[in-house]
Amino acid sequence: MQKLAPVIRALRELPKETQVWSYCAGVLPVAASGRLHRQRATATWWLRESLQTSFPRVEWSFDEPMIISEGLLTAAGAHGYLPLVQHMLTKRLDSAELRDLQNLLMLPRPAVLHAAFANLELITLTDESLRQAQMIVQRSPAGELRLPTLAAQLHISPRTLARRVQEHTGLAAAQWMRRIKLRQVAEALCETQQPLKRIVDDLGFASEASLIRAFRQATGMTPVAYRTAHA
Numbered sequence: 001m002q003k004l005a006p007v008i009r010a011l012r013e014l015p016k017e018t019q020v021w022s023y024c025a026g027v028l029p030v031a032a033s034g035r036l037h038r039q040r041a042t043a044t045w046w047l048r049e050s051l052q053t054s055f056p057r058v059e060w061s062f063d064e065p066m067i068i069s070e071g072l073l074t075a076a077g078a079h080g081y082l083p084l085v086q087h088m089l090t091k092r093l094d095s096a097e098l099r100d101l102q103n104l105l106m107l108p109r110p111a112v113l114h115a116a117f118a119n120l121e122l123i124t125l126t127d128e129s130l131r132q133a134q135m136i137v138q139r140s141p142a143g144e145l146r147l148p149t150l151a152a153q154l155h156i157s158p159r160t161l162a163r164r165v166q167e168h169t170g171l172a173a174a175q176w177m178r179r180i181k182l183r184q185v186a187e188a189l190c191e192t193q194q195p196l197k198r199i200v201d202d203l204g205f206a207s208e209a210s211l212i213r214a215f216r217q218a219t220g221m222t223p224v225a226y227r228t229a230h231a
Contacts (some may be wrong), residue, residue, distance in 0.1 A: 001032065008032045014073075023075035031055040039073040042067045049192050063138040063184055095126050114226070115200070117183040118219045119169060127168055129154050133161065134180060139205020141210075142181040147173050185211065189227040196223055206222050 011020065011033035021031045027043035030036055031051060040059045043051055046060050061067060066075045090098065099121075125131045133177075136153055137145060151158040162173040169176050181203060188199045196208055205211040215223050 004029045004032065011035060017122055019071045019073070021073040021075075024077055027051070027074050030072070031058055035072060035081070036074075039069045039072055040067050041069065041072070042076045043074060044076055045187075045191050049194075061139055063187075064135055090126065090128070114186070114219050114221075114230075116179065117186055120180060120183050127164055129156060129161070130164055130168055133165075137177050137180045138184060142178075143204050143206045145177045145181070147177075150177070169170060177217065178214065181205075185215060185223065186226060188218075189223055190231045199223075 020030055020133045024044040036058045040061055042061050042064045052060055133150055133154055145160045151161040165173045165176045184203055185199055188194060200208050200211050212222055
């Protein structure tokens with residue numbers, strides 16, 4: 001933070017109407033400047049706990065690859081510029097090429113080894129409506145997820161959304177939404193030391209018991225056993 005002091009000071013002195021884009025650890029000086037107060041923001045996973053502790057007035061949402069909020073744009077990942085141009089890349093590259101680019105440029109997250117969470121990478125989705133759907137699911141409380149509600153936010157019918165999910169993921173829509181939330185649980189277990197009760201509250205599950213039951217059904221492991229095996 002001492003080395004970043006000139007950058008933080010310069011950010012504070014910028015006119016409020018100046019747009020600020022930052023990604024990965026670059027979000028740190030923006031948060032320290034106060035420009036993210038009461039704003040939604042994302043950043044790199046490996047600063048997750050430090051940022052939450054140091055800047056509690058920021059509405060952190062680490063499961064979203066990119067967030068635009070009142071002239072501020074933050075992106076996650078060691079090379080978070082990728083989400084900034086992803087909408088352009090998806091028009092030029094197929095899913096395999098996107099995956100190769102991600103593997104080449106981005107610092108890997110801690111490996112999620114369980115097959116239950118395979119094929120849930122946002123970057124591999126070629127359907128724009130499903131990318132939007134996944135981002136909505138990630139920031140929605142687990143207990144409030146409903147297919148008709150999600151479809152309405154995308155301005156398509158529940159039947160169309162269910163068909164697209166099945167075609168692109170091989171999963172029923174309800175199962176796909178549930179797996180997305182459970183993968184967020186798995187990531188929180190591996191990337192943080194948060195107690196299960198905090199994860200339940202943060203992700204909007206009805207109770208610890210319901211989360212444990214769903215997690216065990218999907219993975220064959222309790223959350224505690226999963227953290228021990230994969231963190």
